[in-house]
Amino acid sequence: MAKVPVQFTLNGSEKAEFIESGTTLLHALRDKIGDTSPKGGCHQGTCGACSVIIDGELRLSCLTLAETCSGADIKTTAGLAEGGVLHPLQRAFLDAFATQCGFCTPGMIMAAKVLLDRTPNPSREDVVEALSGNICRCTGYEPIVQAVLTAARANSQNAA
Amino acid sequence: MELRRDYFADVRKDGLHEIGQPRPRLDSPGHVTGKTAYFADRNFPGMLHLKMVRSPHHHARIRSIDTSEAEKHPGVVRVLTAKDVPHNVYTILILIQIGPEDETVLADGKVRWKGEAVVAVLAETERAAQEAAAKVKVDYEVLPAVFDMEEALKPGAPLVNEYHGQNYYLYDSGECRKVRFGDVEAGFAKADHILEQSYQSSPIEHAPTETTGCVVAPEGNDRFTCYTNTQAMFFTLDNTSIILQMPGNKLHFVGGTVGGGFGGKVDVIVEPIAILGAKLTGRPVSFIYSREEEMQISSPRAAEKVVIKDGVMKDGRIVARKVTGYTDAGAYSRHSPYGAQKGAGHYPGPYTVPNVWIDTYCVYTNRTPSSAMRGFGVTIGDFALEVQMDKLARLIGMDPLEFRFINAYRDGDMKAHRQPTEGAALIECMQEASRAANWPVAEKYMAMSSYRKGA
Amino acid sequence: MTLALQTFSSVKDANAALLAAGARYIGGGTLVVRAANEGDISVSSLVRVTDPGLSRIAVSGGKVRLGASVTMAAIARQPELATLAPAARAVGGPAIRNMATVGGNLFAPAPYGDFAVALLALDATVVTGDSEMPIETFLAGRDTSRAVVTAVGFSLPRAESFRFLKVSRVKPKGVSVLSIAALLQRAADGTVTAARIALGCMADRPIRARSAEKALLGCKLTPQEIAPALAAASQGIAPITDPIASAWYRAEVLPVHLGRLLSN
Ligand SMILES: Cc1cc2nc3c(=O)[nH]c(=O)nc-3n(C[C@H](O)[C@H](O)[C@H](O)COP(=O)(O)OP(=O)(O)OC[C@H]3O[C@@H](n4cnc5c(N)ncnc54)[C@H](O)[C@@H]3O)c2cc1C
Numbered sequence: 072m073a074k075v076p077v078q079f080t081l082n083g084s085e086k087a088e089f090i091e092s093g094t095t096l097l098h099a100l101r102d103k104i105g106d107t108s109p110k111g112g113c114h115q116g117t118c119g120a121c122s123v124i125i126d127g128e129l130r131l132s133c134l135t136l137a138e139t140c141s142g143a144d145i146k147t148t149a150g151l152a153e154g155g156v157l158h159p160l161q162r163a164f165l166d167a168f169a170t171q172c173g174f175c176t177p178g179m180i181m182a183a184k185v186l187l188d189r190t191p192n193p194s195r196e197d198v199v200e201a202l203s204g205n206i207c208r209c210t211g212y213e214p215i216v217q218a219v220l221t222a223a224r225a226n227s228q229n230a231a
Numbered sequence: 232m233e234l235r236r237d238y239f240a241d242v243r244k245d246g247l248h249e250i251g252q253p254r255p256r257l258d259s260p261g262h263v264t265g266k267t268a269y270f271a272d273r274n275f276p277g278m279l280h281l282k283m284v285r286s287p288h289h290h291a292r293i294r295s296i297d298t299s300e301a302e303k304h305p306g307v308v309r310v311l312t313a314k315d316v317p318h319n320v321y322t323i324l325i326l327i328q329i330g331p332e333d334e335t336v337l338a339d340g341k342v343r344w345k346g347e348a349v350v351a352v353l354a355e356t357e358r359a360a361q362e363a364a365a366k367v368k369v370d371y372e373v374l375p376a377v378f379d380m381e382e383a384l385k386p387g388a389p390l391v392n393e394y395h396g397q398n399y400y401l402y403d404s405g406e407c408r409k410v411r412f413g414d415v416e417a418g419f420a421k422a423d424h425i426l427e428q429s430y431q432s433s434p435i436e437h438a439p440t441e442t443t444g445c446v447v448a449p450e451g452n453d454r455f456t457c458y459t460n461t462q463a464m465f466f467t468l469d470n471t472s473i474i475l476q477m478p479g480n481k482l483h484f485v486g487g488t489v490g491g492g493f494g495g496k497v498d499v500i501v502e503p504i505a506i507l508g509a510k511l512t513g514r515p516v517s518f519i520y521s522r523e524e525e526m527q528i529s530s531p532r533a534a535e536k537v538v539i540k541d542g543v544m545k546d547g548r549i550v551a552r553k554v555t556g557y558t559d560a561g562a563y564s565r566h567s568p569y570g571a572q573k574g575a576g577h578y579p580g581p582y583t584v585p586n587v588w589i590d591t592y593c594v595y596t597n598r599t600p601s602s603a604m605r606g607f608g609v610t611i612g613d614f615a616l617e618v619q620m621d622k623l624a625r626l627i628g629m630d631p632l633e634f635r636f637i638n639a640y641r642d643g644d645m646k647a648h649r650q651p652t653e654g655a656a657l658i659e660c661m662q663e664a665s666r667a668a669n670w671p672v673a674e675k676y677m678a679m680s681s682y683r684k685g686a
Numbered sequence: 687m688t689l690a691l692q693t694f695s696s697v698k699d700a701n702a703a704l705l706a707a708g709a710r711y712i713g714g715g716t717l718v719v720r721a722a723n724e725g726d727i728s729v730s731s732l733v734r735v736t737d738p739g740l741s742r743i744a745v746s747g748g749k750v751r752l753g754a755s756v757t758m759a760a761i762a763r764q765p766e767l768a769t770l771a772p773a774a775r776a777v778g779g780p781a782i783r784n785m786a787t788v789g790g791n792l793f794a795p796a797p798y799g800d801f802a803v804a805l806l807a808l809d810a811t812v813v814t815g816d817s818e819m820p821i822e823t824f825l826a827g828r829d830t831s832r833a834v835v836t837a838v839g840f841s842l843p844r845a846e847s848f849r850f851l852k853v854s855r856v857k858p859k860g861v862s863v864l865s866i867a868a869l870l871q872r873a874a875d876g877t878v879t880a881a882r883i884a885l886g887c888m889a890d891r892p893i894r895a896r897s898a899e900k901a902l903l904g905c906k907l908t909p910q911e912i913a914p915a916l917a918a919a920s921q922g923i924a925p926i927t928d929p930i931a932s933a934w935y936r937a938e939v940l941p942v943h944l945g946r947l948l949s950n
């Protein structure tokens with residue numbers, strides 16, 4: 072089996088691995104690099120639990136081949152807290168009871184992060200749209216939508 | 232959230248500290264940082280991947296199985312068939328003496344539902360396992376199948392499961408679970424109206440975001456650590472011990488973190504075969520359902536049929552209720568004999584009815600085996616009961632909520648199962664619902680209490 | 687065999703590689719990688735092209751050229767393509783749109799292919815290495831087409847002449863019950879002088895509603911006048927049945943939604 076090199080930045084640190092050609096980014100992150108925060112819920116692109124941010128864009132790591140990410144800047148939920156301080160989205164998810172089983176949470180937070188990075192003051196519709204590729208089977212979504220809106224407010228208050 | 236302290240004020244101690252207060256969930260910090268460890272987050276060097284060859288038929292005899300090509304496929308380490316499983320025929324409720332053993336870990340001579348596990352392939356990569364699985368040759372003789380419970384109960388229907396000998400579960404009470412209270416026929420005879428209706432449901436899949444699976448690591452001393460998302464940890468451990476004929480102290484189960492269960496993930500399906508694979512290869516093994524397997528293979532909530540016949544008086548009292556419930560177990564028992572029994576325990580619902588007759592059947596068909604899901608045996612019954620209640624109220628021209636007040640059980644009432652009612656709160660729930668939904672009922676109902684008899 | 691990725695900088699080299707058994711082109715990968723994940727072992731190598739020209743959007747003189755690797759997200763955020771944004775935004779959720787390409791959408795079997803429905807209504811031209819063909823011809827022969835699609839070209843419709851509707855059960859993101867795109871030219875008094883209507887999910891790939899197109903000519907877009915076109919819309923359709931909807935349901939609701947799209 073031919074191994075190929077991949078090299079990218081993951082949450083700010085350089086990673087280099089030899090992987091089997093055709094390996095998905097999800098497998099490379101979880102099984103090779105050991106970042107298990109992206110989850111494999113369907114491997115079909117439907118559940119969004121594997122969502123990561125690649126060069127500032129939300130992507131499904133289960134449908135992305137790792138080799139196509141060489142040189143990319145990849146962010147996952149595992150790298151969001153800085154110096155042990157939770158990101159406002161993480162804080163808001165905690166406070167709003169936006170997690171139950173937790174399996175969708177890392178993907179939800181990634182989807183919410185790209186939204187807030189581009190749209191700091193989103194409407195409720197913006198939030199619903201931004202999360203529309205992520206499935207949660209526990210919460211009924213409302214606490215998650217509220218958490219994202221709360222995080223946006225916290226952000227804009229900090230900025231002001 | 233508002234805590235209404237006026238209900239049961241005289242029987243409740245008021246030193247509540249936690250109730251009504253938001254408290255952080257213990258597991259949330261792990262969830263929001265991605266640190267919570269689910270079973271599939273364990274990865275071991277040299278781990279093998281297990282893929283299952285499944286029956287494409289609903290009911291068939293297996294003439295032969297040829298695994299030779301699959302075994303030669305590059306990357307394949309081991310191929311398992313029925314003969315590799317020490318105690319291949321099992322049933323999970325045997326732990327509480329509910330037999331007979333009626334299901335095979337890997338099919339032996341026969342398949343009874345489309346999707347049944349026949350051959351397990353263990354390979355270095357998922358892809359190699361998939362490719363090898365495609366090379367397993369199984370020669371089937373297709374048999375007539377039955378998918379409908381009423382058809383299955385007719386004489387001459389194809390026999391689904393030889394371990395039962397008939398297409399229903401034989402309880403110690405006979406062909407069904409039975410409840411007899413008062414004289415239901417006498418009740419019907421004196422009723423002003425009779426209403427008989429039947430209600431049906433389809434199987435329901437839990438669809439958790441995390442699919443069913445486990446990761447097994449062989450330790451020293453013939454011991455195996457199994458990381459699993461089962462919601463029935465000790466149940467699974469004990470059944471695995473029986474299936475693998477291995478003392479329980481050789482098995483170390485690690486779990487409790489489940490990516491969505493909804494009352495499922497309680498069938499002992501992935502763990503025994505994965506541990507067997509780890510034992511026979513000496514390698515760690517991962518067996519994780521694909522999304523398609525989660526939808527098609529994991530047990531759903533059973534399809535049910537509920538027939539309710541009620542006798543009701545013009546003044547709103549239900550004087551007789553007869554319920555016949557059918558639970559579609561699919562091809563194997565799993566938790567369904569218990570589910571059907573729960574139905575018998577649940578009817579006639581939270582109402583006081585003087586004459587009750589209940590029969591609940593657990594029926595075998597060639598459908599995907601059903602099993603537990605939140606409130607199984609009860610939820611569909613409640614749907615049927617409450618729709619029936621609305622229909623009865625309409626029949627006698629009464630407000631549906633007032634109709635329920637009249638029949639609601641209250642402390643001290645004798646239930647059909649000959650247990651006096653204790654701790655009822657239906658009246659109070661309905662009073663609060665009436666306020667919250669702005670659905671007024673007559674003052675006499677608002678003055679009722681579950682605790683003190685009389686309006 | 688494993689799944690291997692082959693990367694080429696030129697379309698020509700990729701076309702040569704695609705002649706090998708088990709080779710398949712990968713655009714955004716939302717369908718091919720998904721199939722591999724689900725156990726489709728018929729594909730053993732994926733071929734990709736890194737030529738940046740495939741990701742280019744060119745708009746000039748009313749003509750549009752979309753490279754085959756242009757994503758739905760790129761179309762949706764291009765101000766000059768605002769007319770087409772609803773069709774691009776109809777595809778999947780945000781992450782899918784960041785990956786799903788125009789080229790892949792041309793091959794996507796129903797219930798997918800929402801953007802291809804729009805392209806069919808626009809009478810787009812599909813460009814492969816050395817040839818160009820009308821999208822209708824391309825769609826009819828796509829099952830046996832092996833060459834890399836490099837681009838699609840079409841005339842940019844005026845906003846008021848182009849309409850698009852996707853119907854799904856889950857909102858805002860959901861798989862199509864059906865999708866409809868219509869390109870209508872109208873005289874000053876509002877009568878339709880030319881119509882091109884494309885339907886998704888009414889066959890295994892996007893198709894035109896020719897009878898409805900014909901029936902619309904000379905009509906004003908009033909409920910009375912479009913009624914014959916709505917009745918004609920179901921002619922020649924064989925909708926798909928899938929977990930989202932049955933063929934029967936799709937056929938039943940098509941006239942309803944077409945009516946809404948036309949009379950809005
Ligand atoms: C969760 C989910 C939701 C989706 N929702 C929608 C939806 O709402 N609407 C919709 O239309 N689609 C939807 N899709 C399907 C799919 O994402 C889109 O159709 C997308 O446009 C396909 O493009 P791709 O680049 O990802 O295709 P790929 O997976 O890369 O390729 C698909 C097929 O097209 C061929 N192909 C791709 N590009 C070329 C080319 N340039 N030349 C030759 N052959 C090529 C490939 O060989 C392959 O056979 C969804 C998919 C998923 C996973």
